[in-house]
Amino acid sequence: MTSRLLNSCSWCRTTILLVLACGISGMVAMNSAFAQPYPNRQVTLIAPYAAGGDSDFSGRNLAAVATKLMGQPLIVQNVVGASGTIGSMRVRNAAPDGYTLLISRGGSQAITPALDSKTPYKWNEFTMISLLDFNPVVCVVRPDSPYKNLKELLEAIRTQPGKLNYATAGPGTTQHLAVEVMLRSVNIPSSSAVMIGYKGGGEATAALLGDQVQFLCNNLTTLVGQIKGGAMRALVSSSAERLKEFPEIPSAREMGVAPLEQVMGWSGLYGPPGLPPEVVNKWVEVLKKVAQDPDWSKGNNTVAAIPAIRSPADTEKFAREQVELYEKLGTALNLRK
8 A cells, every 4th residue: 555655656755764764763763772781860769767867878989989980870769668668669670771779788688578468579579789887886874884895795694584674676677687686696685784775876875875775786877976975985896807997896706706796787789670781781880990999998988888899799698698597587576577
């Protein structure tokens, strides 16, 4: 039919040829756009917790350096709520094009999926690109506390069961699980220290400063100011070695509670499921340069974060181990639901 129209009507012939030409050029333009190397526009990093927190810091520290390496702006967007699951779902459901990525956290990507069967995603329903940094947990007391080191604190808990309290942001949080792991590692029953739950990490910190509880375990990044300012005394860190910025804080292994090393805050870079290999490979290449960047290292040092850039395979292995740790712990403590 198209052939008959072309032969019988010069106007029709001209019109059809123009339409076909425009269609072909449009397809060429579309293919050209898809062929542009990644990234060719702004990339959004979703931080699933509030501004000023660990995910926010990790995202902004990465964005400041990767923007220069990518040649496109990276912005951090805080999408908070439901223990990090709202922001995580934003990325889980995003188009797999590399322009919406997640600053993953141990809480939202390991603890919550391990303990709560109603979590709207599984731990491995993301494309794992890399870890970014570790945030050691520290256990602290007030500077006027009678417990000068961790052994003295643990001995008091052992010999005076039920007398000492510790603050957390609620059951199943890092603040709670760190204490449970530490006590179990030295065969002290969980009930020997009394957990007092607060609405958040800020209130838990304030409870210790206000002498409402005797000790607190939390990510070092959130307590740096109080420790450096002398408002708290750190008794142990979950890092494998003493930290360069805090050489006075003993490691977990030194203090005889090596299993505490497993409990550590962490950030990673995740994408939606099905992220194309070329996007992942681009980030692997960029993150190798980020790892060597002095500005990125300096940023980590300011909050005592430990650089932890890894391959996608090593990142997935680490994430799996974290989930298994919290599944076992949650079962032992009857926290899984």
